[in-house]
Amino acid sequence: MTAANWCRIAIDGAPRLGRLDGDRIALYDGDLFADPVANGTVVDAADALWLPPVLPRQFLGLWNNFHERQQLEKTQIPDFPLFFVKLGESLSAHRQPIRRPAGFSGRVKFEAELGIVIGKPCYQPSRDAIDDFIFGYTCVNDVTAPEPLFANGEFHQWCRAKSFPGFGPIGPVIATGIDPSTLRVRGILDGEVKQDYPVSDMIFSPQEIVWHLAREIALYPGDVIACGTSVGAVDMADGQTIVIEIPGIGRLDNRLE
Numbered sequence: 001m002t003a004a005n006w007c008r009i010a011i012d013g014a015p016r017l018g019r020l021d022g023d024r025i026a027l028y029d030g031d032l033f034a035d036p037v038a039n040g041t042v043v044d045a046a047d048a049l050w051l052p053p054v055l056p057r058q059f060l061g062l063w064n065n066f067h068e069r070q071q072l073e074k075t076q077i078p079d080f081p082l083f084f085v086k087l088g089e090s091l092s093a094h095r096q097p098i099r100r101p102a103g104f105s106g107r108v109k110f111e112a113e114l115g116i117v118i119g120k121p122c123y124q125p126s127r128d129a130i131d132d133f134i135f136g137y138t139c140v141n142d143v144t145a146p147e148p149l150f151a152n153g154e155f156h157q158w159c160r161a162k163s164f165p166g167f168g169p170i171g172p173v174i175a176t177g178i179d180p181s182t183l184r185v186r187g188i189l190d191g192e193v194k195q196d197y198p199v200s201d202m203i204f205s206p207q208e209i210v211w212h213l214a215r216e217i218a219l220y221p222g223d224v225i226a227c228g229t230s231v232g233a234v235d236m237a238d239g240q241t242i243v244i245e246i247p248g249i250g251r252l253d254n255r256l257e
Helices: 067-073 127-134 158-162 206-214
Strands: 004-009 014-021 022-029 037-044 050-051 059-063 082-085 112-116 136-140 170-178 182-191 192-198 224-227 239-246 250-255
Touching: 004 022, 014 206, 050 170, 067 182, 082 158, 112 182, 112 206, 112 239, 127 136, 136 206, 136 224, 136 239, 136 250, 170 250
Parallel strands: 059 224
Antiparallel strands: 004 014, 004 050, 004 170, 014 022, 022 037, 059 082, 112 136, 112 224, 136 170, 182 192, 182 239, 239 250
C-alpha cells in the first residue's frame, strides 16, 4: 500500500477526510476504505480541529503482549492474544482533553500503544494474507482507571476501567505503507520519557494479533486493535500532558483535566 497519513478533521462542524503532508492537509471526498478522491482543497494542519481518524465498530486492546513486561511481572506467555473491549464512548482524538467523570477522583494511568486499523471485512483469513486486511497503523493511548479494574477480586473489570468517556484517544493519523516491526513507541509525560520500547518485542506481532482474533470474531473496516503496552506506564496527575509518539506515524497529545 502507498505510504500516506490519513486523518479526519472538523470543518464548519462537519467531519472531513484528509491526507496529511507536512504541515498541510489535503481534503478528500468519499470513503477512506474505497479509494477516496482529492477535491483540491488544502488546509493548514496547525489550525485543524482533529477528530479520531476512524470511528471503529469495535475498539479492542491487548494485555500481556510484550516480553519485557511479561518477564518483569513474571506472568505466563499466553497462547492466544488476551484482549478486552473499550466501549465506543471512550474514543477520543488528538488534542482533546482526557476528563475525569463527575465524582471520580481515582487514579488515571496512560498506556502508550501501537494501534492496528482494519481495512477490509476479516473473518478466518489465511495466515499469509493478513497484511491485505490491515489498512494502517495509528497511535493509541489506552487510558485506564486501575482501581475499578481490580475492585472485584473475582472478576477484573477491564471494560469498565478502560471505557470512561475520552479514555481512548487515537490518531492523529493512520499511517499506511509502513512496516510496524521497525517502529518504537514512546510515552512522554510533561516532557519526560516514561516509555520507549520496540514493537519488535511483542509476543504477538500485529499480523499475528489480527490472524488469531479473526479466527474467532469478525473484524470490520475501521476497527482498531491496540497492541498492548510495555513497561513504564504510570499514573497521570490533573493538568499533565501525555504524548504518545511513534516515529513514522506521529504524536498524539492529550491533557488530563
